[in-house]
Structure formats: C-alpha cells, structure tokens
Amino acid sequence: ETGVTQTPRHLVMGMTNKKSLKCEQHLGHNAMYWYKQSAKKPLELMFVYSLEERVENNSVPSRFSPECPNSSHLFLHLHTLQPEDSALYLCASSQVLKNEKLFFGSGTQLSVL
Amino acid sequence: DQQVKQNSPSLSVQEGRISILNCDYTNSMFDYFLWYKKYPAEGPTFLISISSIKDKNEDGRFTVFLNKSAKHLSLHIVPSQPGDSAVYFCAATAGGTSYGKLTFGQGTILTVHP
Numbered sequence: 495e496t497g498v499t500q501t502p503r504h505l506v507m508g509m510t511n512k513k514s515l516k517c518e519q520h521l522g523h524n525a526m527y528w529y530k531q532s533a534k535k536p537l538e539l540m541f542v543y544s545l546e547e548r549v550e551n552n553s554v555p556s557r558f559s560p561e562c563p564n565s566s567h568l569f570l571h572l573h574t575l576q577p578e579d580s581a582l583y584l585c586a587s588s589q590v591l592k593n594e595k596l597f598f599g600s601g602t603q604l605s606v607l
Numbered sequence: 608d609q610q611v612k613q614n615s616p617s618l619s620v621q622e623g624r625i626s627i628l629n630c631d632y633t634n635s636m637f638d639y640f641l642w643y644k645k646y647p648a649e650g651p652t653f654l655i656s657i658s659s660i661k662d663k664n665e666d667g668r669f670t671v672f673l674n675k676s677a678k679h680l681s682l683h684i685v686p687s688q689p690g691d692s693a694v695y696f697c698a699a700t701a702g703g704t705s706y707g708k709l710t711f712g713q714g715t716i717l718t719v720h721p
Contacts, residue, residue: 498650536611537696537711550708584650594639594700594709598650
C-alpha cells in the first residue's frame with residue numbers, strides 16, 4: 495500500500511461510545527496531522543505530531559484524544575462525543591514538520607447520534 | 608473569523624474553456640499559498656502552490672496568480688477538462704513556527720461540462 499490510509503471509512507456512534515480512528519502513512523514522513531471538516535465549513539486543523547511528539551493542539555476539546563505511537567501511525571480516540579462532532583475527519587502527513595505540502599487520507603465520515 | 612475565503616461555492620465551465628477559481632485572505636502574515644483538489648470519497652490532493660515572493664506559478668494547465676496588495680489569489684485551468692471536476696480548496700500558511708499549519712477556504716465545486 496502507498497499513501498495515507500484511514501480506517502474506518504464510515505463510523506456511526508452513540509454519545510456514550512468510545513471509538514478510535516486510525517491513520518497509517520506509507521510515505522516515510524515525519525509529521526502527521528488530524529484535520530476536521532464539518533458540513534459547509536473549511537477544514538480545521540486539530541492536532542500536529544512531529545516525530546511522535548505532539549507540537550500543536552488547536553484548542554480541541556478533551557473528548558478527542560490523539561495518539562502517535564510511531565511516525566507511521568496516528569490515532570484519534572473518541573469518547574462522549576456530541577452530535578455536533580459529526581464531520582469528516584482527515585489525517586495527513588508531510589515529509590517534515592514545516593513542509594506545507596500535505597498528503598491526505600480519504601477520511602473517516604463520523605456520525606454521532 | 609474566516610481568514611481564507613472562497614466566495615464562489617460553485618463554478619460551471621464548458622470543456623476547453625478557462626476555469627478561474629478565486630480566493631481572498633485577510634491575514635497579512637500568510638506567505639505561502641496552496642491549492643488542493645478533492646474528488647468525492649477521496650482526501651484532498653496537492654495541486655499547485657506559490658510563495659509570496661512570486662506573483663505567478665505555472666504547472667502545465669494550472670497557473671496560480673497572487674496579488675499581495677489585494678490579498679487575492681486565483682487558480683486558472685486552461686483548457687478545462689471533465690476530469691477537472693472536483694472541489695478546489697485554497698489554503699494559506701504563515702512562515703516561522705507555523706508547522707505547515709494550513710488555513711483552508713470553504714472550497715469551490717468546479718463542474719466541467721463536455
């Protein structure tokens with residue numbers, strides 16, 4: 495496989511559930527990102543990791559918890575979400591931290607009931 | 608406060624003609640601009656970029672123009688092809704410690720008719 499792979503593609507969860515989104519990049523990149531796209535809104539940066547270290551948390555609520563165990567994998571752990579958290583969650587990677595050319599995965603479409 | 612705006616939600620163009628997608632920004636610290644293209648059920652893919660030290664960058668059928676005084680950039684696609692039909696996102700970033708943090712516009716849906 496090549497590129498950035500996200501699983502699952504679709505997820506429906508209740509407000510009391512705990513779930514995790516997974517992202518894997520096969521590009522040898524050192525930086526990984528979570529972006530969120532709500533309906534009719536621009537993509538919003540959530541978290542940035544560089545060499546497994548979180549370098550930015552863009553004022554994201556604590557019900558979203560990222561994890562980066564190594565430079566190829568990124569997770570987003572979800573718990574007690576709200577219906578307004580329903581959105582497309584996109585993972586991206588870049589060669590190095592300050593490289594603006596991001597490679598995106600196909601995203602996870604999340605619905606919170 | 609939206610710092611990057613794409614005021615046209617959609618654009619429809621005939622095959623072979625020029626497509627012009629526009630983007631405005633408000634943050635004068637932005638110094639690098641990118642265009643991404645997104646097909647349904649896929650993630651955005653990088654298309655073309657421009658640094659603030661330039662006013663034009665060309666790559667095949669795609670040209671990006673930057674007008675710093677007007678805080679405006681545009682993407683020209685010539686000639687347009689049906690396969691160009693997608694959502695186009697404008698993005699911008701500031702230098703220094705911005706970590707490649709991109710601020711995106713809302714996107715413009717381009718439809719190219721055969």
